[in-house]
Amino acid sequence: MIYIHAVGLHNTIPDQQLPDLKSELKILSGKVYRRLDHFVELAIIGAHKAVAESEISSETAIYMTSGQGDIMVFDRVRRQRYFDKMMSKPVDFVNLSSNTAGFYVASHLGLNGKNLFLQHHHFPVQMALLLALIDITSGKERAILVGGVDEWIAKPELAKKLLGVDEVTRLGEGSNWQLLKAAAEGALGTFAIEPKALNEAQLKQLLLSAEAGTRLAFSSRFSAVQVAEIMAVNNVCKRYLYESFCAYYETLPLYILNRFLTHERGRLIHLDVSQDRYMMMSVDNGS
Amino acid sequence: MITIVGGELLCALGDGPERLAALRRGKPNIGTVTVDVGQVEVTYPYYRIDETSRLSDPAIVDNYLDRVVNSLLRKLKLQASDLDNVGVFLGSSSIDYSLAWPIEESVAEDFVLRCDRKRVGGGNYLESLSQRFAFSGPSLTFNTACTSSANALLAAVSMLEGEIIDFALVLGLELYSPTTLEGFAMMQLLSPEAIRPFAQNRNGIVLGEAVSAVLLSRDDIMPSAWCYLGGRSSCETFSVIGAHPSGAGIAQVIQAALADAVIGPETITAIKTHGTASDLNDQAEMRGMEQVFAALPPYLSLKPYIGHTLGGCGVAELLLLMESVDAGFIPASINCETLDCEFSSSPVTQSLFLTSGHFMLNYFGFGGNNTSFVIEKMAS
Numbered sequence: 284m285i286y287i288h289a290v291g292l293h294n295t296i297p298d299q300q301l302p303d304l305k306s307e308l309k310i311l312s313g314k315v316y317r318r319l320d321h322f323v324e325l326a327i328i329g330a331h332k333a334v335a336e337s338e339i340s341s342e343t344a345i346y347m348t349s350g351q352g353d354i355m356v357f358d359r360v361r362r363q364r365y366f367d368k369m370m371s372k373p374v375d376f377v378n379l380s381s382n383t384a385g386f387y388v389a390s391h392l393g394l395n396g397k398n399l400f401l402q403h404h405h406f407p408v409q410m411a412l413l414l415a416l417i418d419i420t421s422g423k424e425r426a427i428l429v430g431g432v433d434e435w436i437a438k439p440e441l442a443k444k445l446l447g448v449d450e451v452t453r454l455g456e457g458s459n460w461q462l463l464k465a466a467a468e469g470a471l472g473t474f475a476i477e478p479k480a481l482n483e484a485q486l487k488q489l490l491l492s493a494e495a496g497t498r499l500a501f502s503s504r505f506s507a508v509q510v511a512e513i514m515a516v517n518n519v520c521k522r523y524l525y526e527s528f529c530a531y532y533e534t535l536p537l538y539i540l541n542r543f544l545t546h547e548r549g550r551l552i553h554l555d556v557s558q559d560r561y562m563m564m565s566v567d568n569g570s
Numbered sequence: 571m572i573t574i575v576g577g578e579l580l581c582a583l584g585d586g587p588e589r590l591a592a593l594r595r596g597k598p599n600i601g602t603v604t605v606d607v608g609q610v611e612v613t614y615p616y617y618r619i620d621e622t623s624r625l626s627d628p629a630i631v632d633n634y635l636d637r638v639v640n641s642l643l644r645k646l647k648l649q650a651s652d653l654d655n656v657g658v659f660l661g662s663s664s665i666d667y668s669l670a671w672p673i674e675e676s677v678a679e680d681f682v683l684r685c686d687r688k689r690v691g692g693g694n695y696l697e698s699l700s701q702r703f704a705f706s707g708p709s710l711t712f713n714t715a716c717t718s719s720a721n722a723l724l725a726a727v728s729m730l731e732g733e734i735i736d737f738a739l740v741l742g743l744e745l746y747s748p749t750t751l752e753g754f755a756m757m758q759l760l761s762p763e764a765i766r767p768f769a770q771n772r773n774g775i776v777l778g779e780a781v782s783a784v785l786l787s788r789d790d791i792m793p794s795a796w797c798y799l800g801g802r803s804s805c806e807t808f809s810v811i812g813a814h815p816s817g818a819g820i821a822q823v824i825q826a827a828l829a830d831a832v833i834g835p836e837t838i839t840a841i842k843t844h845g846t847a848s849d850l851n852d853q854a855e856m857r858g859m860e861q862v863f864a865a866l867p868p869y870l871s872l873k874p875y876i877g878h879t880l881g882g883c884g885v886a887e888l889l890l891l892m893e894s895v896d897a898g899f900i901p902a903s904i905n906c907e908t909l910d911c912e913f914s915s916s917p918v919t920q921s922l923f924l925t926s927g928h929f930m931l932n933y934f935g936f937g938g939n940n941t942s943f944v945i946e947k948m949a950s
Contacts (some may be wrong), residue, residue: 370756379749397805399714402711406695
């Protein structure tokens, strides 16, 4: 278990147009950034919201994750290469590595600690938080800013195909961050995660020990039938409904945890599933 | 203690004995590749595994990863099923290029994507590898540019030390990508002739391919003569494309790696530098090392042998160093006939007899990412 000291939520459901983040970034930070991609702006805004009110050590690490990374620059470079027969711009080439977003976040916040961009096929948020928990628990890192960043693109048909979601799924974008530390003092709550993927029997066994009032959040990968079966395992748990506040993006689990921490009290268990493998993590901010 | 059980590598130097002979002789195999730079065709030196590689085709990538993992398992006389509780970690600067496949395919078909709603993305390679080898532990894919697989190794160490896993298979991946080559060419970072780390006449990097795998464990699970002692990764925000020329950020990460390994600089037997042969990178690295080491230990760059394999170089260069020391030497750092006149000491110009010691490995990359770690080969 580790402690959550700050959270930042940036979650939008764009309709037709890409949200204008340049002006929002300027208002938030008082700084003018030029030639930054939407993905980078998104990353900075979420991280800024998380720690704007907090004291943050310059050694704080950044573990950033994303479902698709800087997909717009990728699409742009491909189009330039294949359709326009042009060389990509240097800034676009460099930003093809999505880790450059972490560089700009570090630069914005004055950080010089470890800076990782990591991905997982189904559970990017869970794996980033797991690594953060291990590194803080072992003392390798004193503080880690964990962020999940996914951008909406004005070609939802492309994004849906790449994400493997159906045509009716509504897509959103978000940049959600947590500042994690080993120290309890001043914390908003605690974070814990089952380090290994569980099978259904293991998941149900663990849920049996959940205390009264525990809330359960289900990722959109669960079917209604699965949700009903799991809710029936322990009738002292209540469902946490977040779905009306957001649309789909890969790093949504961080938004769900952060929304709970900023709007509710108690313990939230977040459940995700892929191919009969379940990941379980929880936050607790007391009663 | 974290043990380095063994590794396997596909690179331009060929297979085991052939590779070792090339390292001993100081004779790499360099090819060429031609790219369109602003509608002008330019030919650059390039270190290629073979002619079949094409990064954006996932079937080819899967094939290379399978080859290297199967070969490693054979070498260690292990079955995949022997690796109970194994985590898999991949570092590549090109994981975002998994998106290239459906997009490139669609170009030929009037932009009709053919990925059939099968999720693609950076975690795709390890997901399919884990399924093929029935690895059920955690997996993580890293893109931190040229430090990617070095950072993947540090994360693997964290999970081993935290006893989340008992084995870690750490992979480095970098294959030929026209986009990458054109990008570096456009930024005028490629040498048109040769890679000459730390030389007065160095004029840029030469890219190469490598697919590599190293198996880590703990000494209570699987002992080895090689062990990981400590390491550190950090980010400096001077420039998105490189370290501060003063070397301050590099000195800081080297000092932190030594502190994590609980050894002093005087204990280091030799340093495998990042040694890219770009003007500013070599300058920053040299100045960083000089701030930490009163007298530089023998140091070398392995990039003249396999090229700059970008995110793959973390594991690939670790394995080249280990193979050489296991064979009783460290290779000469070739192509540095005349040392940069601002540098105080030369890299090793002849291969050195060495069978054990403490080795520092340095990696630096785009995004201000600096990584350094220390390994030890115990004397038999």
